Amino acid sequence: MRKKWLSVLLCATMAVSMMAGCGSETKADPTTAPTATTAPTATTAPTEAPEPTKAPDPTEAPAPTEAPVGDVTAETLPEAKYYFSFDGVADGVEPRKNVNDGTLTTLAERVYAVDETLYFTNGVKNECLWLDGNFGAQVTGIEALNSDTYTISFWMWAARLSNYGTTLQFGSGMAQGTTEHWLSFTTLDATATFPTIWNRDAATGVWPFPCYEDGAIYGKKEWAHIVLVCDETDVIDNGGNLVLNAKFYINGVPSANEIQIVPGCFTDNGDWGFLLGVNPWDTIFKGAIDELYVFDEALTPGQVATLYAEGDTSKDPENPAGEVEGRDHSDVVMKGYTVGSADCTTAYGSVYTDTKAIPVGETVEITFGNYTKGETFEDTYALILQNVGNAHSAADNAAYKEHAVVSGAVANNNVLESYLTRNTFNQFNPKKFGDDTDRAEITAKITNNGTTVDLSISAICADGVTRYLEYVGIPVDGEVYACLTTAGGYLDYLPDILIQGTQVGNVDFSSGFWSAHSEPVAVPVGETVKTRLINYSVGNFTYQNWVAVLQNVPTVHNNVDDPAYKEYAVVRADNYGWLGALNTAANLAELGWVLETDFDFATPEGQAEAIRIMKEATVDVAVTNNGTTAEVYAVVTSTEGEVRYMKYSNIAIDGDLYYCFTVDGTCLDILGTYQGTAVGALNCTTGFWGAHSEPVAVPVGESVTKTLVNHTIATPANWNNFVVVLQNVPGAHGTAEDPNYAEYAVVRADNYGWVGALNTAANLADLGWVLENTWGDFTTMAADMKDATVKVTVTNNGTTADVVAEITTVDGRVQTQKYTNIAISGDLYFCFTVDSCWLDILD
Numbered sequence: 001m002r003k004k005w006l007s008v009l010l011c012a013t014m015a016v017s018m019m020a021g022c023g024s025e026t027k028a029d030p031t032t033a034p035t036a037t038t039a040p041t042a043t044t045a046p047t048e049a050p051e052p053t054k055a056p057d058p059t060e061a062p063a064p065t066e067a068p069v070g071d072v073t074a075e076t077l078p079e080a081k082y083y084f085s086f087d088g089v090a091d092g093v094e095p096r097k098n099v100n101d102g103t104l105t106t107l108a109e110r111v112y113a114v115d116e117t118l119y120f121t122n123g124v125k126n127e128c129l130w131l132d133g134n135f136g137a138q139v140t141g142i143e144a145l146n147s148d149t150y151t152i153s154f155w156m157w158a159a160r161l162s163n164y165g166t167t168l169q170f171g172s173g174m175a176q177g178t179t180e181h182w183l184s185f186t187t188l189d190a191t192a193t194f195p196t197i198w199n200r201d202a203a204t205g206v207w208p209f210p211c212y213e214d215g216a217i218y219g220k221k222e223w224a225h226i227v228l229v230c231d232e233t234d235v236i237d238n239g240g241n242l243v244l245n246a247k248f249y250i251n252g253v254p255s256a257n258e259i260q261i262v263p264g265c266f267t268d269n270g271d272w273g274f275l276l277g278v279n280p281w282d283t284i285f286k287g288a289i290d291e292l293y294v295f296d297e298a299l300t301p302g303q304v305a306t307l308y309a310e311g312d313t314s315k316d317p318e319n320p321a322g323e324v325e326g327r328d329h330s331d332v333v334m335k336g337y338t339v340g341s342a343d344c345t346t347a348y349g350s351v352y353t354d355t356k357a358i359p360v361g362e363t364v365e366i367t368f369g370n371y372t373k374g375e376t377f378e379d380t381y382a383l384i385l386q387n388v389g390n391a392h393s394a395a396d397n398a399a400y401k402e403h404a405v406v407s408g409a410v411a412n413n414n415v416l417e418s419y420l421t422r423n424t425f426n427q428f429n430p431k432k433f434g435d436d437t438d439r440a441e442i443t444a445k446i447t448n449n450g451t452t453v454d455l456s457i458s459a460i461c462a463d464g465v466t467r468y469l470e471y472v473g474i475p476v477d478g479e480v481y482a483c484l485t486t487a488g489g490y491l492d493y494l495p496d497i498l499i500q501g502t503q504v505g506n507v508d509f510s511s512g513f514w515s516a517h518s519e520p521v522a523v524p525v526g527e528t529v530k531t532r533l534i535n536y537s538v539g540n541f542t543y544q545n546w547v548a549v550l551q552n553v554p555t556v557h558n559n560v561d562d563p564a565y566k567e568y569a570v571v572r573a574d575n576y577g578w579l580g581a582l583n584t585a586a587n588l589a590e591l592g593w594v595l596e597t598d599f600d601f602a603t604p605e606g607q608a609e610a611i612r613i614m615k616e617a618t619v620d621v622a623v624t625n626n627g628t629t630a631e632v633y634a635v636v637t638s639t640e641g642e643v644r645y646m647k648y649s650n651i652a653i654d655g656d657l658y659y660c661f662t663v664d665g666t667c668l669d670i671l672g673t674y675q676g677t678a679v680g681a682l683n684c685t686t687g688f689w690g691a692h693s694e695p696v697a698v699p700v701g702e703s704v705t706k707t708l709v710n711h712t713i714a715t716p717a718n719w720n721n722f723v724v725v726l727q728n729v730p731g732a733h734g735t736a737e738d739p740n741y742a743e744y745a746v747v748r749a750d751n752y753g754w755v756g757a758l759n760t761a762a763n764l765a766d767l768g769w770v771l772e773n774t775w776g777d778f779t780t781m782a783a784d785m786k787d788a789t790v791k792v793t794v795t796n797n798g799t800t801a802d803v804v805a806e807i808t809t810v811d812g813r814v815q816t817q818k819y820t821n822i823a824i825s826g827d828l829y830f831c832f833t834v835d836s837c838w839l840d841i842l843d
Contacts, residue, residue, distance in 0.1 A: 092141020136278025374434020
């Protein structure tokens with residue numbers, strides 16, 4: 001498992017793969033304007049640049065005696081116009097961050113100054129500049145040459161390479177759209193190449209894509225020497241536009257491809273800048289820059305060879321960050337599920353949260369507090385996307401497979417690299433990373449697109465700044481579940497509580513016993529009333545779940561508010577209960593209650609399983625009034641589909657019966673109350689054909705009647721109500737379930753229907769059906785169908801069938817619908833389905 005954690009550390013530092021790279025919504029259409037986003041307050045750029053480091057006298061260093069590259073002979077270098085050695089100092093280089101906001105139109109606003117410390121580490125010649133991926137730099141010490149004859153030379157070592165993420169970029173109007181005129185050394189997913197020269201002239205619309213070698217990657221976790229040579233006398237015509245016929249060298253070797261550069265990039269046409277690792281649009285570069293030269297003349301191949309020979313590539317950059325201080329979490333009060341130990345000594349993969357299913361087409365949120373000792377990048381959470389629930393290795397389930405492991409400890413991983421589109425965490429300095437992630441409130445949004453997953457992680461950090469980590473298009477090839485683990489961390493895991501009905505208790509599980517109640521529900525003598533709820537629990541003990549209260553009055557929960565108040569029973573989710581103050585172990589036997597369950601509450605293993613199953617479980621609680629006794633029957637369905645039950649019977653009552661729910665370290669989502677069998681989600685989110693009742697047989701010559709209550713969405717269309725299906729088999733709802741399945745008819749509540757795929761306006765007349773109704777023009781139907789009681793009678797005439805619906809509105813008006821002369825040719829069954837409604841089947 002430790003090896004797995006080390007692989008996690010290599011998981012995430014990639015740059016923004018912006019489809020709107022370099023200021024456009026899409027690279028395919030360079031004229032498209034960028035989409036504006038909210039910008040932070042910009043820091044004004046300095047008006048005067050300090051003097052750059054003086055270039056060394058090339059005569060002081062002896063020329064190499066042997067040609068460093070191929071047959072090219074090294075030549076003496078001219079004096080550089082600008083030179084930056086980055087040997088521990090970088091006068092004229094200032095930290096910058098970026099914001100992609102089209103409402104901001106100056107470079108100082110889009111690439112704004114920040115109060116950060118520049119890092120230096122070992123380079124190809126003494127020290128180099130390290131950019132940590134959190135901020136880049138503007139070289140204020142380089143001014144525009146106002147010439148198209150120039151040479152740029154630098155060494156780079158990339159901890160990550162991102163689509164359109166720049167290494168070095170310079171030009172005018174980089175934030176202004178119509179006046180953009182710039183050049184960037186970047187990478188393109190389209191060609192899988194680095195470095196590529198990506199340059200823009202908005203006036204002519206030129207977007208050339210010159211690259212060194214198709215499919216080649218240089219400078220990724222290795223030193224690469226990059227040189228661009230432009231000569232204003234060497235121009236060619238490109239579709240009516242004159243472009244520079246440039247020369248491009250990687251590690252001293254000239255490109256075999258044609259390199260065309262737009263003129264004027266080194267000319268100050270307003271808002272000019274020279275940037276390292278940052279631009280106004282894309283992900284900030286992470287890695288090293290060294291030995292930056294700008295010459296105001298075109299170097300020869302021999303002079304390029306001399307520059308290349310000066311570099312020593314034997315040493316990779318090292319972490320220049322300082323030591324990390326320890327962190328005290330003794331004051332932490334956990335709000336949700338505890339994952340790991342408070343001293344942050346938990347080993348990776350030793351504890352997990354429950355897996356959460358991410359259905360296709362849906363987005364699920366996971367929220368947690370993150371605590372870390374912050375000594376290394378390992379000391380944080382890891383979010384695992386996997387293909388099965390309730391397993392964390394092949395030993396648990398032979399089918400187990402990880403789609404991805406995403407950690408807050410952002411490093412580099414070739415598998416996930418191309419999917420990371422945003423990262424604003426500090427990824428190089430462990431102390432700063434620890435400061436960012438310790439005590440952070442983190443929300444992960446996971447979207448299952450079917451074959452890919454999108455992941456957006458936002459962290460509200462202790463300094464009040466929200467930081468982001470976002471992935472788009474992570475491939476998956478099966479079901480998707482998510483869970484969390486940690487190493488050197490301590491998680492406060494809050495389930496994603498999206499209240500769909502009525503909330504009882506606080507979502508942070510801070511509500512103590514008896515501190516919140518649902519509204520009491522009446523249970524008449526001889527009847528059963530059911531409530532469906534979602535049980536969210538802190539989950540430390542079996543009793544920290546839903547609690548049902550049986551009482552004699554409808555409005556209060558104690559005898560202070562109403563002296564007549566009396567409890568018949570208080571029953572817990574762990575098959576335990578009491579009457580009044582008789583909360584003792586012997587209480588249940590003394591009361592004569594009968595308790596049944598298929599949970600195992602007697603052993604630690606069984607209790608742990610019960611706690612797991614009850615977390616976020618759907619619970620259907622049925623309360624029956626027998627006159628002098630009551631019964632409580634609860635069916636618990638876990639998020640993974642496991643079903644358990646518990647039953648409390650022979651509870652003495654001596655008057656009216658009401659029941660409600662209270663909490664104990666829980667939050668309940670009361671979805672609704674029903675009396676029969678619920679078909680469809682009680683919040684009306686089940687779409688057409690998403691749920692069915694059990695099919696009922698209708699023998700030849702007989703009629704069968706079913707009664708239901710029709711619940712529909714807040715602003716329904718006429719078809720958002722019950723649907724009746726006539727079919728030939730009893731146990732299926734499609735040919736995929738039974739090849740012999742056939743539909744005789746599908747008829748809606750608005751006097752419309754079809755057979756099979758014949759859902760057309762002319763269908764009913766073609767079929768020879770006879771339709772009758774008393775709705776008139778149907779203008780009041782949508783309102784009248786809400787909570788209406790419907791009796792549906794289906795008659796089997798042998799070769800035809802009839803469907804008659806009698807609808808009684810909540811104010812007592814009656815409407816009827818008839819569908820007759822429906823052809824059938826065999827056995828007849830009928831069932832109900834829904835369409836953004838839910839049905840309470842009473843029979």
